[in-house]
Structures are given as structure tokens and as C-alpha cells.
Amino acid sequence: MKYLFGLFLAFLLIAIPAAAQKRGGGGVRGVGGGHVPSHGPAPHPGPAPAARPVPSRPPENQSRSAPEPVRSYADKKGHPEAPHVHSSGDKWVGHDSGKDDPHYHLDHPFEHGHFTGGIGRGHTFRIEGGGPGRFWFGGFYFAVAPYDFGYCDGWDWGTDNIVIYDDPDHDGWYLAYNVRLGTYVHVQYLGNS
Numbered sequence: 001m002k003y004l005f006g007l008f009l010a011f012l013l014i015a016i017p018a019a020a021q022k023r024g025g026g027g028v029r030g031v032g033g034g035h036v037p038s039h040g041p042a043p044h045p046g047p048a049p050a051a052r053p054v055p056s057r058p059p060e061n062q063s064r065s066a067p068e069p070v071r072s073y074a075d076k077k078g079h080p081e082a083p084h085v086h087s088s089g090d091k092w093v094g095h096d097s098g099k100d101d102p103h104y105h106l107d108h109p110f111e112h113g114h115f116t117g118g119i120g121r122g123h124t125f126r127i128e129g130g131g132p133g134r135f136w137f138g139g140f141y142f143a144v145a146p147y148d149f150g151y152c153d154g155w156d157w158g159t160d161n162i163v164i165y166d167d168p169d170h171d172g173w174y175l176a177y178n179v180r181l182g183t184y185v186h187v188q189y190l191g192n193s
């Protein structure tokens with residue numbers, strides 16, 4: 001009887017933390033959970049969609065706080081409302097706005113040089129601190145695109161692992177993929193120390 005109780009107790013000691021880790025932000029089914037895509041997204045096929053100009057000043061009869069239409073990224077039940085990558089097939093959901101997306105326009109692309117720390121699978125980095133406005137790892141500094149701030153709300157800026165991929169459509173930007181969550185954001189390289 002003591003043997004069965006000990007076996008049951010050992011099972012609980014293993015099962016409870018494993019279940020909590022699965023539930024506690026380790027990704028959702030088919031997204032994240034430690035998966036690292038084998039490649040970045042493909043360039044947007046064909047001509048870029050018509051550019052959506054960023055208004056400099058709203059017309060006088062329009063409110064200054066007129067919101068942009070909200071885009072949904074949850075392409076399957078339970079998937080995040082953020083750009084993400086499917087674990088099966090490495091499909092990059094949400095990277096489809098093309099080269100002329102005004103949200104990712106930079107007057108001086110690669111102003112601080114190119115990131116030389118390693119691109120893609122096989123180069124995983126642990127975030128060491130900061131936040132969306134400026135974060136770092138290994139002496140390399142990055143900033144999340146202001147348009148993407150809302151897509152990294154669940155990121156842990158002190159411990160999450162990320163992989164940096166080239167952005168094939170937006171000059172001056174990279175894509176930071178969060179290994180735990182399976183989501184990604186556009187980031188600009190700010191240089192190294």
C-alpha cells in the first residue's frame with residue numbers, strides 16, 4: 001500500500017507542474033510552446049497591396065481619435081489575436097501587408113547597422129531586460145515597431161527566448177519571434193554596446 005501511495009505521489013509531483021506549465025502561457029495548441037520556425041516568412045507575392053496613407057491630420061469634421069479598423073489574427077479557434085506562426089508547416093500568419101505598409105516605413109532603414117548576432121533557427125536569444133520601447137540581449141539592442149506594441153503584451157522582458165528573422169518586405173525591420181508564445185513583432189535594430 002505504501003508503494004502505491006508513493007508511486008501516486010511521485011506521479012502528482014511530476015504531473016502538476018507539467019500541467020501548470022502547459023496552461024501558464026506556454027503557447028496554445030499549434031502555436032508556440034517551444035517551436036522555432038525553420039525559416040522566416042516569404043516575401044509578399046506579386047505587387048504590394050495599395051498603400052494605405054497615414055493621415056497627418058484628420059479632416060475637420062472627423063474626430064482626432066478615429067480608430068483604425070481592428071484586424072483579427074486568430075485564424076483558428078484558440079489562436080492568438082497577434083501575428084503568429086503555426087507549429088505545423090511554419091505558416092506566418094499576419095505578415096501580408098506588402099512593402100508599402102506605412103506602419104513600417106523608415107526614413108533611414110538600418111540607421112544603426114545590421115544585426116550580426118545570428119538570424120533564424122539555431123540562434124535563440126534570451127531577452128535580458130527592457131520593454132517594447134527598448135530591449136536587449138547579449139549586448140544587442142532592439143525596439144518594437146510602435147504599431148506592434150499591443151502584440152507583445154504577454155512577453156516576459158526578462159526571460160523569454162526569441163529568434164530574430166529577416167523581414168523580406170519592410171526595409172530596416174527584423175521579426176522577433178517569441179518561442180514560448182509563437183507570436184512575433186517587427187523590431188528595429190538599435191546597435192550593440
